[in-house]
Amino acid sequence: MEFNTKVIHGGQEHDPSTGAVMPPIYQTSTYAQASPGDHKGYEYSRTANPTRTALEKSLASIENGNYGLAFGSGLASIDAVIKLLNPGDEVVSTNDLYGGTYRLFTKIYENYGIKFHFIGMEESDNISNYVNSKTKMIWVETPTNPMLNIIDIGAVAKISKKNNCLLVVDNTFATPYLQRPLELGADIVMHSATKYLGGHSDVVMGALIVNEKELAEKLYFIQNASGAICGPMDSFLVLRGIKTLHLRMQRHCENGKAVANYLTKHTKIDKVYWPGFENHPNHEIAKRQMNDFGGMLSFTIKGNSYEKAIKILENLKIFTLAESLGGVESLSGHPASMTHASIPKEEREKTGVVDSLIRLSVGVESEKDLINDLETALLKI
Ligand SMILES: Cc1ncc(COP(=O)(O)O)c(C=O)c1O
Numbered sequence: 001m002e003f004n005t006k007v008i009h010g011g012q013e014h015d016p017s018t019g020a021v022m023p024p025i026y027q028t029s030t031y032a033q034a035s036p037g038d039h040k041g042y043e044y045s046r047t048a049n050p051t052r053t054a055l056e057k058s059l060a061s062i063e064n065g066n067y068g069l070a071f072g073s074g075l076a077s078i079d080a081v082i083k084l085l086n087p088g089d090e091v092v093s094t095n096d097l098y099g100g101t102y103r104l105f106t107k108i109y110e111n112y113g114i115k116f117h118f119i120g121m122e123e124s125d126n127i128s129n130y131v132n133s134k135t136k137m138i139w140v141e142t143p144t145n146p147m148l149n150i151i152d153i154g155a156v157a158k159i160s161k162k163n164n165c166l167l168v169v170d171n172t173f174a175t176p177y178l179q180r181p182l183e184l185g186a187d188i189v190m191h192s193a194t195k196y197l198g199g200h201s202d203v204v205m206g207a208l209i210v211n212e213k214e215l216a217e218k219l220y221f222i223q224n225a226s227g228a229i230c231g232p233m234d235s236f237l238v239l240r241g242i243k244t245l246h247l248r249m250q251r252h253c254e255n256g257k258a259v260a261n262y263l264t265k266h267t268k269i270d271k272v273y274w275p276g277f278e279n280h281p282n283h284e285i286a287k288r289q290m291n292d293f294g295g296m297l298s299f300t301i302k303g304n305s306y307e308k309a310i311k312i313l314e315n316l317k318i319f320t321l322a323e324s325l326g327g328v329e330s331l332s333g334h335p336a337s338m339t340h341a342s343i344p345k346e347e348r349e350k351t352g353v354v355d356s357l358i359r360l361s362v363g364v365e366s367e368k369d370l371i372n373d374l375e376t377a378l379l380k381i
Helices: 003-009 050-062 074-082 099-112 153-162 213-226 232-242 245-265 283-289 306-315 345-350 367-379
Strands: 067-071 090-094 115-119 135-141 166-170 188-192 206-210 269-273 296-301 331-333 358-361
Touching (some): 003 050, 003 245, 050 206, 067 074, 074 099, 099 115, 245 296, 306 358
Parallel strands (some): 090 135
Antiparallel strands (some): 067 206, 331 358
16 A cells, blocks of 8 residues: 555554444453453453554554554653663664653663763764664654754664664654655654644654564563553544644645745744755755655744744744644744753754744645744744
């Protein structure tokens, strides 16, 4: 099946008991057994639930993987991945990454004896300098959040294979519509399904997709043993979201391009970060590993004024000032004080998260209305 068919049918079957076309929301914690151990494949909903199973099969299908796992949040899925490691192990991670991921790594897992190296990965050769015999994992986010840097997944996969460590790719920004990391050599794909997969800002969820059976079994064990699962209602919502992923992403990409082109010509704007620009440092890699450039972009204001950035955000009417991204509605954010507030100022500024940086998640509304909204807000500074 091609991607646009997989989002609707991949891994799905009509409900065996009723023929329901959409899987019912199996709102149950437990399942009757005829005799101990004699059941219909389900025992307890932490271990497995039919609505979650339908979603997990869909996730595996759209990422072109063999196994999917759904969790109560993106961070819960990252937490499960890090539990594959032991004290003394090391991780080489992208330095420009979601603040909550950085917080989980540094404030929780460093206390358990896992060492993280946060480095720029735009030049993949740089990674080898930080890999040693203790390195067990490479953590990549691409495009990065919020600087929209692009990391060459295929090149990093070669380094991870050579050094016998796992390559994990946070594919939240791109979604499998734009890039499929397993096909490029990654071992684990991770999603905050809260974002584009859910797509309607009505659910918080995480997902992992892998190819290898042994790795999948370890992760299923952690999922059940630690218990950070999502409920059946949320599973249903994300499954429904995925069915229109291709349509939404196409429009996100079109609107993202229009907004990026508008901002780059505006006299009050300093830099616009969007991988579709030919002068983006890794534009060629983006063109190779992605099908389009997505609806996420960031920009700074001339003079780098914190106050002016806040004023723009206060005056936007269609772009809602809110945490999160990837929903049908356009959102704006101020990384320095919101998503990346948990990263120290010196650390965030090194990666470009300066005081006037504004991040936009461009939604699927009318392009004209979005540009008018930005025009009006920019007139006020
Ligand atoms: C790229 C990225 N990864 C992971 C997460 C964490 O996911 P969640 O908020 O669903 O726990 C987020 C959330 O914003 C994100 O943007």
